[in-house]
Amino acid sequence: MYALADCNNFYASCERVFQPHLEKVPIVVLSNNDGCVVARSHEVKDLGVKMGVPIFMIKDLVKQHGIKVFSSNYVLYGDISSRVMSTISSYVQNYEVYSIDEVFLDFTGFDTNFNLVDYCKEIRYVVRRNTRIPISIGIAPTKTLAKAANKLVKKRFKDTGVCYLKDQDDVKEMLRDFDVGDLWGVGRQYEALLKKHGFETALKLMNAPDEWIRKNLSVVGLRLVNELRGVPCIDLDEVPAKKKGICVSRSFGNMISDLSILEESLSTHANRASEKLREQGSNCGSISVFLHTNRFRSDLPQYFPSKEIELPLATNDASNIISAAQKALELIYKPGYNYKKCGIFLNDITPADDLQLNLFVQDDTDKKNKLNKSVDSLNKKYGKDSLKYAIQGTKKEWKLRQENLSLSYTTRLSDVPCVDLNKS
């Protein structure tokens, strides 16, 4: 048995933790740069606001219903997520943190000793008590079915918050009118294809012929169908795998044409990317830099260049990666365009302790390692970018738009809420 626990309207719920007066108020949280709606409280969902709509398209609705709008505050969400995960993980030996707001639990053997529904109700209660975050839990014999069960909670088991598919009879019963497009692993393309061929529900897909699935949805689709049949094909990944590629990119608050400002922004991304590389103990063998103009402005000239640079020695050194990024940027930069976004990819990732030397290249890795280690520990102690490279600049003319950012209630001392005991 597996369970999937997920946080309801996670980002929106996080904003409510320290502003409880927003409990019944409709709220949305926006993507970076205050662009699109990425989280909605249930009041907003009821108003018909879809996931991912640009906020400017619903500004009338916002005004009319007094929707509270938040910029995304990933520091807050990340911290609350780790509190939720640590509470849940105390109930089970093996678990997989699948995303910022979801965790798979391995309940193998639990069903003989526990009433799983009661057990999960207790988990829900304690998570809510410890963190104030509401969660839903789906339980079933495979991860795909647990995902589906979790989805069913919101439709049919709102009051208990738990849905348990004990055996294939439960599964068949529940999947009879489960939209095939709501399954984990069925996106827009597959949904259209499946419905065109008469597989409108999860139950119909479960009974589809293997050859047809293999041919049209590849082995990934076949795994999905087998999981629906109760045959586990997707393992629990307890240790997150090392990234095979690392990307850091951002849109700019405003369009930018000036090379020196692009350099500041790109080197900040390059620096961050090198930090991610060091965090997982890897080197990269090549980098690639890209620029984007604003694709929604059809009235302006468009330009989407990118450039890959191979490094002489695999590295995770910030200065090496920043200077390679700068070189690439100079090769693709053209004046006269209004750029909206830039970013860097790190590729050819290898373990840092497994460095292939080059007869013709001086290896100063040890020296660089010492420097990076010092910089990383200073930034850990004093806060992000306390110590940074001069090319990153200080003015941040390229910074994100974040007009409705909440405080970092749990991670910055000056933002910690105060309680006046005399008043209460």
Place this chain on the structure above:
DNA sequence: TCTGGGGTCCTAGGACCC
């Protein structure tokens, strides 16, 4: 005026080897 930022896996096809 205003439209996010990350990732993974699989397949087909081409280039190459003997």
Place this chain on the structure above:
DNA sequence: TCTGGGGTCCTAGGACCC
């Protein structure tokens, strides 16, 4: 007129996830 039978590796593109 007739032109084999194995492989590997890489890349681009397309599907998916949050």
